Amino acid sequence: MVGPPGTGKSLLASRMLALLPPLTEEEALEVASVYSVKGETLNAEKFMHRHLRSPHHTSSAIALIGGGSNPVPGEISLAHNGILFLDELPEFGRKALDVLREPLETGDVHISRASGSATYPANFQLIAAMNPSPTGDIDDNRLSPQQQLNYLNRLSGPLLDRIDIQVEVPRLPDYDLPIAKPSADDSMHRVRQEVADTRHIQLMRQGKPNAALSAGELAAICKVSEGDLRFLKAAAKQLNLSMRVFHRTLKVARTIADLHREEAVSRAHISEALGYRALDNLIKQLSSC
Structure with a gap:
């Protein structure tokens, strides 16, 4: 999702989770296994619910893909059978983003270290959001087209090829207060x-x-x-x-x-x-x- 700040990109991403079907028992056990290896606690009440992981844009490649002296799962494996939401996509490091390319194709991730190697599942739905310009809005006339292009070029072509749908989220024309609708x-x-x-x-x-x-x-x-x-x-x-x-x-x-x-x-x-x-x-x- 591409659009200026405050247009609801993060809100739309959070609502996507409600559109996904419930986990099957097999899928839930896969997710629980990944959390167990990572050492994270899984809420029993949400055992059959899909998860949304939203790592900060300062996260390293190892935090996303997993690793360490004894390889443990990263954010992409913790998002297995759920959603990985990357806000401020170009602010992630180029190396951190490019490690997503293999799991987006294969649905798993291979980690090799001197102490051993491991393969973890990473079949996730990637949702990303970004501003079209580092200043927030491409029409604010604060940067030249070349400076804006340099910002967008932080995203590699092979990564963009793996994002099936790219939609613009425009600024609303009116400043109306939202009204809750019963329907x-x-x-x-x-x-x-x-x-x-x-x-x-x-x-x-x-x-x-x-x-x-x-x-x-x-x-x-x-x-x-x-x-x-x-x-x-x-x-x-x-x-x-x-x-x-x-x-x-x-x-x-x-x-x-x-x-x-x-x-x-x-x-x-x-x-x-x-x-x-x-x-x-x-x-x-x-x-x-």
Whole structure:
């Protein structure tokens, strides 16, 4: 999520946890095992609940990935089967961020030390938030486009390729006081049910979520027409997307189609998925200045 301070990015991230399905018994035991190895206490009342880990941006690479003389799990393993929320993403060290690349692909992390090696699970949902400029707002005219671009370039291309959805969170046009609505819980329940139904569709169709599809499965699962596939290829070439982003964009389009209960992926779904590349578009905009 990219947007100026105070637009609700952290609030949105915290609400994402409520949209995830409850842990299965097997998943809960995996999480409890990681906490046990780390030596952290796990609240028995939240045994079947997913966890949100939010390490500070001063955290080191070892704090994130794990390590030490006797390798212990880090934040990414403590977020296993849950959410890892990284606020102020560019403020994390470049080395700390780049260690996320392997677990984002494989779902586990390998740690080797002189005293031994260990492999810990790290299948987490990454949510990140950032300001578009080190001053907070890209439109405050306090920095040049090149200075803003230098800030964004703290994020490596390979890491950005692994972030499927990049959305802009704009500043609200009016300064209205929020009013609690009685139907807020009902609305959240409906969204949660829609997410659960969509997940059920994916599990019934292919036995796993769309995010876990391999490149070889995309053609059969997505069912894109020749014309729409040509449209996606032309857009990918114009936007200079990597093959990884090309495949991930198709997975996002498949999920959008599932949300609309449509069997095939259409051009409208592909266009919407391509629109979820806000940070890529911002970098291109600043590079052309």
